[in-house]
Amino acid sequence: MKQNVPVLEEITAANTMLADSLRAVFREHGLLALNLIASPGAGKTSLLERTIALAADRLRIAVIEGDPTSSLDGERIGAAGAQAVQINTGGGCHLEARMVRQALDNLDLETCDVVVIENVGNLLCPTGWDLGEDLRVVVASLPEGDDKPIKYPMAFATAHAAVINKIDLAPHIPSQTATMRRNALAVNAELAVFELSCLTDAGLPAWIDWLAANLESKRRGAAPPHA
Amino acid sequence: MKQNVPVLEEITAANTMLADSLRAVFREHGLLALNLIASPGAGKTSLLERTIALAADRLRIAVIEGDPTSSLDGERIGAAGAQAVQINTGGGCHLEARMVRQALDNLDLETCDVVVIENVGNLLCPTGWDLGEDLRVVVASLPEGDDKPIKYPMAFATAHAAVINKIDLAPHIPSQTATMRRNALAVNAELAVFELSCLTDAGLPAWIDWLAANLESKRRGAAPPHA
Numbered sequence: 368m369k370q371n372v373p374v375l376e377e378i379t380a381a382n383t384m385l386a387d388s389l390r391a392v393f394r395e396h397g398l399l400a401l402n403l404i405a406s407p408g409a410g411k412t413s414l415l416e417r418t419i420a421l422a423a424d425r426l427r428i429a430v431i432e433g434d435p436t437s438s439l440d441g442e443r444i445g446a447a448g449a450q451a452v453q454i455n456t457g458g459g460c461h462l463e464a465r466m467v468r469q470a471l472d473n474l475d476l477e478t479c480d481v482v483v484i485e486n487v488g489n490l491l492c493p494t495g496w497d498l499g500e501d502l503r504v505v506v507a508s509l510p511e512g513d514d515k516p517i518k519y520p521m522a523f524a525t526a527h528a529a530v531i532n533k534i535d536l537a538p539h540i541p542s543q544t545a546t547m548r549r550n551a552l553a554v555n556a557e558l559a560v561f562e563l564s565c566l567t568d569a570g571l572p573a574w575i576d577w578l579a580a581n582l583e584s585k586r587r588g589a590a591p592p593h594a
Numbered sequence: 595m596k597q598n599v600p601v602l603e604e605i606t607a608a609n610t611m612l613a614d615s616l617r618a619v620f621r622e623h624g625l626l627a628l629n630l631i632a633s634p635g636a637g638k639t640s641l642l643e644r645t646i647a648l649a650a651d652r653l654r655i656a657v658i659e660g661d662p663t664s665s666l667d668g669e670r671i672g673a674a675g676a677q678a679v680q681i682n683t684g685g686g687c688h689l690e691a692r693m694v695r696q697a698l699d700n701l702d703l704e705t706c707d708v709v710v711i712e713n714v715g716n717l718l719c720p721t722g723w724d725l726g727e728d729l730r731v732v733v734a735s736l737p738e739g740d741d742k743p744i745k746y747p748m749a750f751a752t753a754h755a756a757v758i759n760k761i762d763l764a765p766h767i768p769s770q771t772a773t774m775r776r777n778a779l780a781v782n783a784e785l786a787v788f789e790l791s792c793l794t795d796a797g798l799p800a801w802i803d804w805l806a807a808n809l810e811s812k813r814r815g816a817a818p819p820h821a
Contacts, residue, residue, distance in 0.1 A: 374601060407633045407717050407746055408738025435718060437745050458748055460687065460718040488746070490634050491662060491687040491716055510737040510760065511635025518664050519634055519715070521685055533737065539766055541793075566768075 382496055385464035389471070389499025396476045399582040400484065402500035404522050406515075407488030409508045410532040412440045413565040415483060416447045421568065422575045423448070426582065429479040431470045433462040433487045440485065450474055461492040464499060480582055490519040502581060508533040510540055513547035520554045528559040530574065535564040609723055612691035616698070616726025623703045626809040627711065629727035631749050633742075634715030636735045637759040639667045640792040642710060643674040648795065649802045650675070653809065656706040658697045660689040660714045667712065677701055688719040691726060707809055717746040729808060735760040737767055740774035747781045755786040757801065762791040 393400045405411050412432075419428050429450040432441040441453030452470040454462065467484055474482070484500065486493040490507075505526040507515045510533055516523045523529060529551045534544050548560050559577060563570025620627045632638050639659075646655050656677040659668040668680030679697040681689065694711055701709070711727065713720040732753040734742045737760055743750045750756060756778045761771050775787050786804060790797025 406635060406715070406738075408735070408742055434745060436747060439741055439745060458718065460716070487718070488633070489687070489716055489718055491685065491714070492719065508635070508737065510735065510763065511633075514666055515635055518661060518666060520663060536737065536763065536766060539763060 379495065382464045385468060386497035386499040389464055389467055392471065392476070393482065393499060393501065397586050398476060398479065399481045399502070399578065399585050400498075400500045401481065401578075402493075402498045402503045403483055403485045403506060404490065404493045404503065404526070405486075405488060405506035406490050406508075406511060409488070409506045409511065410565055411485050411488070411506050412443050414506060414530060414532060414563075415444060415449075415485065417565045417568060417571055418575060418578070419444070419447045419449045421571050422578070425575065425579055426481050427479045428481045428483060429474050429476075431467060431474070431482065431484045433466070433485055435459065435487055450479060456487055460487055460489050461496050462486050462498060463496055467498050481578060490515075490522045494521040494525050501585060502527045504528045504530060506530045506532055507547065507551075509542050509544060509547060510536050511542070513542045513544075513550060516547065516550040516554045523551050523554040523558065526555065526558060528561065528577070529555075531560065531562045533564060533566075534562050534569065535566050606722065609691045612695060613724035613726040616691055616694055619698065619703070620709065620726060620728065624813050625703060625706065626708045626729070626805070626812050627725075627727045628708065628805075629720075629725045629730045630710055630712045630733060631717065631720045631730065631753070632713075632715060632733035633717050633735075633738060636715070636733045636738065637792055638712050638715070638733050639670050641733060641757060641759060641790075642671060642676075642712065644792045644795060644798055645802060645805070646671070646674045646676045648798050649805070652802065652806055653708050654706045655708045655710060656701050656703075658694060658701070658709065658711045660693070660712055662686065662714055677706060683714055687714060687716050688723050689713050689725060690723055694725050708805060717742075717749045721748040721752050728812060729754045731755045731757060733757045733759055734774065734778075736769050736771060736774060737763050738769070740769045740771075740777060743774065743777040743781045750778050750781040750785065753782065753785060755788065755804070756782075758787065758789045760791060760793075761789050761796065762793050 430444045438453045444451035452473045503526045505522045561574045657671045665680045671678035679700045730753045732749045788801045
C-alpha cells in the first residue's frame with residue numbers, strides 16, 4: 368500500500384508529457400482547446416449544443432465527449448451539427464491525455480477552430496489531469512447550490528472561466544446567482560464568470576465572444592486574454 | 595505503472611475488512627446505517643435536514659458528513675438538531691471505511707437509531723467503497739436531467755433506493771420525473787424509488803416510513819424489506 372503515491376506520481380508525470388504533445392498538436396493546427404469540467408447534470412452538453420448553434424457562423428467546434436458509459440452525449444453533439452468523438456471510460460472518473468490523443472485521430476482537425484473536451488461529470492478527479500488544454504472551464508448550475516465553489520474549490524481554483532448555468536431557475540430556488548459568482552471569485556479572483564441559460568440563451572453571446580477572442584489571441588501568437 | 599491494479603485491490607480488500615467491522619458495530623448497537631451517494635448539489639444535505647426535522651419523534655439520526663473540504667454541511671446538520679461529525683477528505687473523491695471508523699468514535703451511538711454517512715459529492719468513485727452500510731441510497735435531482743441513471747449506472751446499480759429530489763422544479767425544466775424513475779428502474783429493477791422535494795416536503799413521509807420500516811426489520815433480526 369505504500370507504493371500507491373509513487374505509482375500515482377508516475378502515472379500523472381506520464382500524463383503531463385502526453386499533454387505537452389497534445390498542446391503541440393493544438394498549436395500546430397491553430398486550434399483553441401477547452402477542458403470542460405462539471406458535476407453530472409450541470410449542463411455541459413446543453414452548453415455545447417447552444418454554443419454550436421449560436422456560433423455556427425464564427426467558430427467551427429469539434430467535441431470530444433467523455434462519459435463513464437453510454438454514447439448519449441456524443442449523439443446529441445452530432446445532432447447539433449458538430450464533429451464529435453465519444454470516449455467511454457468504462458466507469459473511470461476522469462479523462463487522461465492518452466484518451467484525448469486517441470480521440471484526436473478520429474477528428475478532422477483541418478476543419479475546426481475550437482476543440483472542446485467534455486470531461487466526465489465529476490467536480491473532483493478531473494482537476495488533477497492536464498489534457499493539453501488552453502482553457503479550463505468549470506460549469507456549475509444554479510440549482511446545485513451557490514455554495515459549490517466553496518465546497519469543491521479545486522475545480523474553480525484551476526479554471527480560467529466559470530459558467531453559472533440554468534440561471535432561468537433563479538426565481539424558483541433559494542440559490543442566488545450573485546452569491547455563486549461571489550463564491551467563485553473568492554476561490555479564484557482571476558476567473559472569467561459567465562451567467563447563462565441554455566433554455567433561454569441568455570448570456571450565451573458573451574460566452575461565445577470570449578471563446579472567439581481567445582481563439583484570435585492564440586492565432587496571433589499572443590497570450591490568451593482569458594478574462 | 596503495472597503495480598497500479600494490484601495496489602488498488604490491496605486497498606479495497608483492506609477497506610472491505612474494515613467495513614465488516616463497521617457492520618458489527620452497527621449491528622451491536624441496533625443501528626441502521628445508510629450510505630448516501632450523489633452528485634454535488636443533488637440535495638443530500640437538504641434531504642437530511644428535512645428528514646431530521648420531520649422524523650424527530652420517530653428516529654434519532656446521526657450524520658457523518660463527508661466533504662472534500664469545508665465544514666458547511668456538518669454545521670447545517672448540527673443546526674438541524676442532530677449529532678454530526680465532519681470528515682474532510684482533503685480533496686479526496688470518496689469516503690473509505692477507515693474514515694467512517696474514526697468518525698464513529700465521535701458519535702454517541704447509544705442515543706441514535708439511524709447513522710447516515712453522507713458521501714463526498716460524486717456519482718462515480720464512492721460506488722466502489724463499502725462503508726459497512728445496511729442501505730445504499732443514491733440521490734439525483736430532477737434538474738440534473740432524467741438521463742442520469744443511464745449515464746452513471748453504477749450508483750443506481752449498487753443502491754437499494756433512489757431519491758429523485760427537487761421535483762418542485764418539474765414545471766420549469768424539460769427533465770421529467772416519470773422518465774427519471776423509469777431510467778432508474780431500467781438500471782436496477784429492485785430499487786425503491788422516492789420522488790420528493792425538500793422545499794415543499796412532498797414525498798418526505800414515504801421516505802421516512804421506509805427508513806423506519808428498515809430499522810424495525812433490522813432490529814427484529816429480519817432481512818431489511820428494502821422496497
